[in-house]
Amino acid sequence: MGEIRVARQSDYDLFSPTTPIVIDNGGSTFRIGWAGESDPRIMFRSVAFRPRHRSTGETVTVVGEHDPALFKYFDCTRSSWRSPFDNNVVYQFEIMEYVLDYGFDRLGASSSMAGKVDHPILMTECICNPVYSRAKMAELLFETYGVPSVAFGVDAAFSYKYNQNLGICAEDGIALSIGFMTTHSIPILKGEPLPEGSCRTNVGGYHVTNYLKEVLSLKYPYHAPSITWEKAEELKREHCYVAPDYPSELQIFKKETKEAEEKKWVWQLPWVPPPQEELPSEEELARKAAIKEKQGQRLREMAAAKRSQKITDLENELHVLETLLSQLDEAELPEVASSILARSGYLSRQEIESAHSRVSQSLRKARGEPAVTVEENTDTATSADKYPLVSIPDEMLTPDQLKEKKRQIFLKTTSEGRLRAKQKRAEEEMMRERQNQLEEGRRLENPELYLEELRAKYKELSEKIDQRKRLKTNGNGNGNGNGTGNGNNVSGGTGRGERLNAAQRERMRLLTTALFDKGKGEDTFGLKDEDWQLYKLMSKDTDDDDDDVVDPDEAELERVAAKLQEFDPSFVGRAEAELMQSTQEPPRPRALTAEDYQVVLGVERFRCPEVLFQPGMIGEYQAGIDEIVSHSLRRLPNLDSSIKDRMCQSIIVTGGGSLLPGLEQRLETGIRATRPYLSPLKIVRAVDSVMDAWRGASVYAASELFSTQTFSLEDYNEKGEDWLKRYNIVYSLYD
């Protein structure tokens, strides 16, 4: 594959109707040309596609590969590329007809006025092609194309003949043809293939490419859209090779030696690095700093102005209050005092005083002086006054006063409680501060030791948590597994496995002791309220994963992790480490680098071609291509062993799949293992594995006796299907 020739030929009319047209109808490629020439005129992939044209709505047919850009005019979603082959047999003759149309058209047949293809046709097929396929093909050629006569031959045999004429192989040998979907081993005796000795295994180039494509797509799911069939074929053609000994090659890669590094191939996908922010130059930086300074300055000025404003306001207010107080003091008569009070808006002298103290406090704060804790003293001093009724015993009070007293008690307790809470918090704060300072001191004096301690503590905590998690999942897993595995257990909850978890064991214990009847013969569980507390206990045991209360160990772990992150440059968070191991690619929040866009072909380079030798890798339980040679020899029991030896000295490997480097060497070791000790063995690759089949067929069709091997429509009609089944050409026409 690879090369495509579809230029329309213009010399169709120059060929007389006796010149046969030679068609190599291959699983991957269709080749067509004139007999006697050394190369086919037209070659393309034998697939057809029927999309719908968007603007006109009609369904059109496209054959072979074309420029992908042109497909935008077609709706390609409902149809797909179809091949006329199923395995290596043509079954879909509509698609076959499209392919033939295209082939003949490009050969120039459209310029002829004959209304039919007036040339004998030699077409290749697989060995032992089912007669139905052969018949349908003959029908298609005769009835639709008006071909006068047709001959079918095996492509591998033509390739062998061609190489035999070139002197590469002898008259007796074996043709090993690695095709698209299948591989055949065909023994050749005196120039003729022996179908009774041939052997086919259903692996070919398609399987290798498909395997490569799938493995890469699964390994790099992020790049899966870029790994198309065509790209996979290209990678296979350029970088895959056959390992001379598969297990030892695997070992090279497993040990990750330098040799393995050299053998890896890296495919760099197109990638655009994110635009780098240019580092601002010196003056830029200076300018920005200056601007920031100015802004800061301005803000500071504004803040200072506001503060001074506030101070003056407060001072004014203080002044007003003070004058009020002094007025009140001066006023001797209560009426004057009340009138002053009424004017000022305050209800009592106390209020004015409290307002005064408040304002002076805020003034002091604004000025930046420490606040005097006069409040507390006044509070404690007046607590007795505030709650005057508390100390008086109940009997001496009226109902109203009682109510008042209750309210005061409540207020007192709440405020005292608040005070206590505040004190406790302050104490805790002080303790934590002290501890932090201690740790800081330790760290500063001996950083290494401190780090070691931290790391050890971290490891311990994480192990504890892991263990607990494992116990939990194991317990649940075991329980579930045993519960469902034990067919006898209907309930599933009383299996032995259920109780392996410590928490569940505890639960069981509680239940059984609670329900254990105390000898009265009756179940009295539930009569008392306290019995139901049991369920609370139980649920607390098993409920610890979905608590809102944070696990104290986990909290400690977080704290230690945070410290480590701060001080230890080599610390990797546990969660991050897990993430990196689990995904194929590093965690996304990190900036993408060129490496993320690389597809590395390491083991895959020789793993995929191995499918040819070990079809078990893709689930085909058949022999590999080296083994089928031995099978095909075994199917010829009548042959002398000397003949078999002669055959083994002339093994030709042809077909598109044989282009992998290292193939012959591997085949040799494989086949030698099946042959008697020290028997002769020689394996040669065909001169041109891809084209030789067509060339051999072309030489064959150009020989004079070719017309004796074809059959016409009358023959076909007269002699019937049985004859067609036994029809086989003689290959040695021109020896």
Added chain:
Amino acid sequence: MEADVVRSEMVLPPVMPFKRVQMGDKYQKGQSRGRYWKHLKQLLQAENFISLPLDEPNYLNIESPPSMYPSKKYCDITGFEAPYVDPRTKLRYADPEVFKRVRNLPNDHVQRYLALRNAAVIIR
């Protein structure tokens, strides 16, 4: 048809002068065309190889028997030799690090790996 499509001649013309019967006449528009092509399996069944003499080669005869070498087990993910199988997903793996990756695979990846080995359970 757009100009570049016409220029590239990628579309088959509906009438070919070298054909006796054109595609349009053979396959009427609107009729389903794919349904009556027998697939290989049906072809072979119809062929009825059992009634034929056994020593004559036919398509099924020449098929290769199973390999005489026992199949080696390779890791589904890395390709190395795999002595172990994950009981939950039935994937083969080579060593504990790969096992971690196996356990973290999303389900459709698991099915695709198994399908690659022809071991996926297809539930229709």
